[in-house]
Amino acid sequence: MPNRKDYTIGWISAIECEYIAGKAFLDAEHPIPDDLPVNDNNVYTLGEIGKHNVVIATLPSGQYGISSATAVVKDMLHSFPNIRIGLMVGVGGGAPLYLPDADEQDIRLGDIVVSKPIDGQSGVIQYDFGKNIQNQEFKLTGFLNQPPPLLLAAITGLSSQYAMNLHGNGLNGCIDSVLDKYPGLKKDYQRPDLVSDKLYRAQVTHPAHATTGASCATLCGDDPSKLVQRPERPEAGTP
Incomplete structure (x- = not known):
């Protein structure tokens, strides 16, 4: 039986399809401990990715927003006291920008996007931290806190590894392996056909x-x- 103190990564998904994708990428799944506090309202999936023990939870069905996410995180941290890093992982929405001379701006359907701080800002903008003024550019009025230094260092390490790897980042192979393991997910979870983008x-x-x-x-x-x-x-x- 797993010990709740052995888990160091907390993973929150807002909606069901994000939760399913997270579970599918676990290298191994663990049983739920019998000693979870009775007042914990979350439903967890426990497992491991690489050398990390991960706790995955999702927001209650039909409930979104900061207050729901805060409640899920509060119960998770109480039940798994050694969580060191919290991640919100899921489907992102945004406006793709194509500039012919700046390929790094060219976002396509199915891309994985990782934001990072720049110019003193966190890299993640909360949707209501800004305002539009007629005939003026969008004015940013606030932004979320920066990730911990450990994650920022990890981004640099992954970026340098990708730059030196002539065979790509390996994501396509990982995704293909998961879809082969769970063929029922192919219809809704494989990368969209290029002609649809x-x-x-x-x-x-x-x-x-x-x-x-x-x-x-x-x-x-x-x-x-x-x-x-x-x-x-x-x-x-x-x-």
Whole structure:
């Protein structure tokens, strides 16, 4: 039976699909300890990734936001007192920016994005930490705290390793292994086909009351004049 004090990484997922993906990437899953506090409202998946013992929890169904996440973290830290690092891992939303002379800005569907501090800011902006003023640029009014030094050092290490690795970062192989292990996940969790990754120009407005399940090509059209033309990447899936 695992000891609750042996777990050092806390992993929070906001929605079910993020939780499923996290569980699928565990190298091994551990049984739930019998001595969890009775007032802990979380449901956990325990396991290991590499040499790290990981605790994964998700927000209650249909409940999102800071207050729900805070409650989950509070119970997790009480039940697993030696957690050293907390991670919020999941699906990100954002606006892709394509600049022909700046390939590092070219975000595609299925990319994994890791933010880092720059110019004294944390690298993660809370959605309500800013304001729009007519005819002016978006004004940032606050940002979240920076990650701990250990994680910032890890980012530098991973970045240098990727730069020196002529065979890519190995993510595609890891994802393929997981999908082979859980073939039922392929339909909804494999990387989208490249032909579906269309970047519409900012002037194209997606209908507010779209039919459920309808594609952007159906709703907005696939006229080339509405799309930002982007060249294929040298290797599919390479950031």
